[in-house]
Amino acid sequence: xxxxxxxxxxxxxxxxxYHTIWPDTMNPAIIHCIDQRKLPFEFVTEQLTxxxxxxxxxxxxxxxxxxxxxxxxAFGIYLSALEHEKSPGIQQExxxxxxxxxxxxxxxxxxxxxxxxxLAVVQGVQNPEKIISLLFTGAQNLLEEELENCRMIGKHxxxxxxxxxxxxxxxxxxxxxxxxxxxxxxxxYGTATAPIYLAHDEGxxxxxxxxxxxxxxxxxxxxxxxxxxxxxxHTIIADNTGGHLMQxxxxxxxxxxxxxxxxxxDVANKIGTYLKALAAFDNGIPFYAALPSTSxxxxxxxxxxxxxxxxxxxDEVHYLEGMEDNMIRKIRxxxxxxxxxxxxxxxxxxxxxxxxxxxxGLCEASAEGLIALFSQK
Amino acid sequence: xxxxxxxxxxxxxxxxxYHTIWPDTMNPAIIHCIDQRKLPFEFVTEQLTxxxxxxxxxxxxxxxxxxxxxxxxAFGIYLSALEHEKSPGIQQExxxxxxxxxxxxxxxxxxxxxxxxxLAVVQGVQNPEKIISLLFTGAQNLLEEELENCRMIGKHxxxxxxxxxxxxxxxxxxxxxxxxxxxxxxxxYGTATAPIYLAHDEGxxxxxxxxxxxxxxxxxxxxxxxxxxxxxxHTIIADNTGGHLMQxxxxxxxxxxxxxxxxxxDVANKIGTYLKALAAFDNGIPFYAALPSTSxxxxxxxxxxxxxxxxxxxDEVHYLEGMEDNMIRKIRxxxxxxxxxxxxxxxxxxxxxxxxxxxxGLCEASAEGLIALFSQK
Numbered sequence: 001x002x003x004x005x006x007x008x009x010x011x012x013x014x015x016x017x018y019h020t021i022w023p024d025t026m027n028p029a030i031i032h033c034i035d036q037r038k039l040p041f042e043f044v045t046e047q048l049t050x051x052x053x054x055x056x057x058x059x060x061x062x063x064x065x066x067x068x069x070x071x072x073x074a075f076g077i078y079l080s081a082l083e084h085e086k087s088p089g090i091q092q093e094x095x096x097x098x099x100x101x102x103x104x105x106x107x108x109x110x111x112x113x114x115x116x117x118x119l120a121v122v123q124g125v126q127n128p129e130k131i132i133s134l135l136f137t138g139a140q141n142l143l144e145e146e147l148e149n150c151r152m153i154g155k156h157x158x159x160x161x162x163x164x165x166x167x168x169x170x171x172x173x174x175x176x177x178x179x180x181x182x183x184x185x186x187x188x189y190g191t192a193t194a195p196i197y198l199a200h201d202e203g204x205x206x207x208x209x210x211x212x213x214x215x216x217x218x219x220x221x222x223x224x225x226x227x228x229x230x231x232x233x234h235t236i237i238a239d240n241t242g243g244h245l246m247q248x249x250x251x252x253x254x255x256x257x258x259x260x261x262x263x264x265x266d267v268a269n270k271i272g273t274y275l276k277a278l279a280a281f282d283n284g285i286p287f288y289a290a291l292p293s294t295s296x297x298x299x300x301x302x303x304x305x306x307x308x309x310x311x312x313x314x315d316e317v318h319y320l321e322g323m324e325d326n327m328i329r330k331i332r333x334x335x336x337x338x339x340x341x342x343x344x345x346x347x348x349x350x351x352x353x354x355x356x357x358x359x360x361g362l363c364e365a366s367a368e369g370l371i372a373l374f375s376q377k
Numbered sequence: 378x379x380x381x382x383x384x385x386x387x388x389x390x391x392x393x394x395y396h397t398i399w400p401d402t403m404n405p406a407i408i409h410c411i412d413q414r415k416l417p418f419e420f421v422t423e424q425l426t427x428x429x430x431x432x433x434x435x436x437x438x439x440x441x442x443x444x445x446x447x448x449x450x451a452f453g454i455y456l457s458a459l460e461h462e463k464s465p466g467i468q469q470e471x472x473x474x475x476x477x478x479x480x481x482x483x484x485x486x487x488x489x490x491x492x493x494x495x496l497a498v499v500q501g502v503q504n505p506e507k508i509i510s511l512l513f514t515g516a517q518n519l520l521e522e523e524l525e526n527c528r529m530i531g532k533h534x535x536x537x538x539x540x541x542x543x544x545x546x547x548x549x550x551x552x553x554x555x556x557x558x559x560x561x562x563x564x565x566y567g568t569a570t571a572p573i574y575l576a577h578d579e580g581x582x583x584x585x586x587x588x589x590x591x592x593x594x595x596x597x598x599x600x601x602x603x604x605x606x607x608x609x610x611h612t613i614i615a616d617n618t619g620g621h622l623m624q625x626x627x628x629x630x631x632x633x634x635x636x637x638x639x640x641x642x643d644v645a646n647k648i649g650t651y652l653k654a655l656a657a658f659d660n661g662i663p664f665y666a667a668l669p670s671t672s673x674x675x676x677x678x679x680x681x682x683x684x685x686x687x688x689x690x691x692d693e694v695h696y697l698e699g700m701e702d703n704m705i706r707k708i709r710x711x712x713x714x715x716x717x718x719x720x721x722x723x724x725x726x727x728x729x730x731x732x733x734x735x736x737x738g739l740c741e742a743s744a745e746g747l748i749a750l751f752s753q754k
Contacts, residue, residue: 040711040712210715212591212694212711213617214589214591214615214616214617215615217710220694220710220711220712220715221710221711221712224711224712224715225712225715228712228714228715234715234716235715235716235717235718236694236695236711236715236716236717236718237694237717237718237719238591238592238616238648238649238694238719239591239615239616239617239649240590240591240616240647240648240649240652240723241648241649241718241719241720241723242652243649243651243652243655243723244648244651244686244720244722244723244724245720247651247681247723247724270617271615271617271618271621272615272616272617272618272620274620274621274624274656275617275619275620275652275653275655275656276652278620278652278655278656278659279651279652279655282655304624309621317589317597317613317614317615318613319699320697320699320708320710321708321710322696322697322708322709322710323708323709324706324707324708324709329701329706329708330701331697331698331699331700331701331706331708332699332700332701333594333597333598333697333698333699334417334589334597334598334601334613335417335597335598335601335602335605336417337605338587338597338601338602338605338611338612338613339611339612339613340612340613340614341612341613341614341618342614342615342618343618343621343622345621346617346618346620346621346624347621347624
């Protein structure tokens with residue numbers, strides 16, 4: 001159950017408490033979500049009532065972030081059951097929907113995790129009403145687990161910040177983050193941002209370098225916006241800037257999320273993460289990836305060769321959206337004749353990662369570290 | 378003199394031959410330049426008739442690139458002499474102008490080089506007409522030297538490309554470049570692009586990965602445009618992408634320019650260059666900086682601590698210009714409340730650089746390498 005304790009103040013939008021996704025309290029056939037595509041310029045929510053809509057919302061990034069798309073996919077399976085309540089082949093339909101949801105985006109493992117878990121919940125169940133009820137509860141459970149995962153990631157990550165804080169004699173701490181591993185990528189708190197929010201709330205002076213994160217600018221658009229909503233001091237920088245800042249002692253800690261972490265600790269995250277890891281390593285700056293265990297791929301042990309990297313529409317490089325005279329406009333920023341290529345993620349090898357922050361605690365980015373922490377695996 | 382041999386076909390714009398800057402053939406009191414701010418959307422030239430206009434053109438980046446701003450500054454001193462032809466304190470005025478021109482942008486050493494050289498040319502000369510004539514010739518000489526420097530950089534750099542070509546069995550060669558070290562940054566040919574143009578003209582199959590180069594997008598706007606004008610195959614990528622490409626064998630060579638190279642081989646270049654050098658080093662990919670000796674700072678031997686790094690207007694991060702419905706529009710791409718920081722350059726330590734390509738040939742990025750090549754220093 002969602003309790004007041006698990007819903008802190010921070011996840012408010014213009015004073016009103018929000019999650020990124022939630023079932024309608026009156027009509028459980030409606031799933032609401034924040035349509036993140038217009039942020040920070042407009043705050044829009046959307047109603048999802050079919051699995052097809054969920055697929056589209058994931059594929060077209062109305063919602064994004066490994067933990068969030070996992071939860072959305074879980075609700076997608078539930079909506080599919082509602083749609084096919086009267087069909088004799090409801091189980092077949094769920095399997096078909098599961099395939100579509102898994103294929104919506106290739107890199108994060110959370111889609112597969114969530115969808116497989118939902119299918120397992122209803123395996124062998126014949127009664128459609130029972131299936132629907134189990135899938136709704138299953139999706140809600142995953143939502144609440146992901147929320148709690150982020151809260152615990154925040155708690156464990158806070159210790160890293162506190163340690164640096166003591167070392168710096170309570171001076172301001174500069175944390176660099178890439179893309180949005182904030183609450184908008186999760187349900188609440190975020191992964192990489194959770195320790196930052198907690199530190200801020202404890203009165204620790206944190207300042208965040210927000211990588212713009214081209215081409216979709218999730219840093220400039222989403223991370224800056226959510227840090228601003230919560231009153232966390234931050235500065236947007238071009239993705240090119242982080243190395244220079246690290247060379248000049250202007251970064252104390254790098255905190256990023258992870259779309260897929262392999263068994264051996266390689267981290268697939270938003271394209272460009274690898275470059276920041278190289279710079280952190282070159283300058284002796286701690287580099288942590290924060291992730292719930294739902295984004296660990298226990299079956300893969302070489303991120304570089306084994307994780308499928310999404311190639312997205314080149315128009316995301318060619319065109320950019322922003323505001324002019326209170327209107328959202330989309331402009332072309334490249335020569336009309338030029339082509340572009342748009343990889344969504346890259347893989348940071350475990351050797352460059354200081355550690356992983358999970359809901360179970362901190363560990364080394366290695367098979368030994370992960371297995372010791374998640375001993376049940 | 379400009380001969381046909383030194384003006385190849387490539388530097389044409391819509392079929393007409395251009396340099397980036399040139400004195401009017403009828404009225405030598407007018408210096409023309411390409412105003413690069415509207416490229417690739419509009420091709421505009423501008424007339425400079427005062428030293429103040431030259432200062433502004435350098436500061437506001439109507440023209441940019443270390444070699445080009447050096448030549449522009451040399452013409453600036455000449456225009457100052459024209460303006461103060463009747464003043465008894467003409468030499469004082471030139472010194473004042475020299476100070477303004479040097480201060481227009483801090484990182485490239487070419488401003489200082491060009492301005493000091495012009496002052497030396499007229500030192501002790503009293504006759505204003507003589508001063509004007511010497512300064513005009515001085516600026517023209519620098520222009521022609523920079524043109525020849527780029528041609529020679531092209532020739533020497535071509536050997537690197539040919540070597541890779543042989544190794545790859547004449548397969549397509551993928552070259553990554555950052556920012557614009559093209560002919561638009563110079564007079565003709567470019568520095569990093571010169572070997573690419575020459576290779577292309579020799580029928581070697583080259584493909585260029587063009588780093589967009591936020592925040593001013595000189596890669597997407599200028600490099601892509603000039604490569605396109607010359608018919609060189611290229612693909613624009615977000616600055617975040619190069620590391621991933623290098624991890625996957627999709628880059629054979631990195632070629633960048635340099636705004637200032639220290640005596641020991643450190644290279645200050647457009648912000649983000651350091652990150653690409655780290656990735657090239659991590660993946661064993663050759664990383665070369667191409668530069669005329671006019672951008673070598675023989676008096677500095679620690680780039681990281683000694684080269685002043687320009688901090689530019691944060692609005693270059695907040696706003697972006699592009700086309701919508703055939704109109705150039707400027708949109709805000711960040712939350713209204715967020716701040717931004719905009720460093721223009723970073724320093725790549727010599728240890729990450731495979732070699733330097735200069736007009737005198739290739740050398741190691743080290744004091745030994747540079748001194749051996751330029752033994753007169």
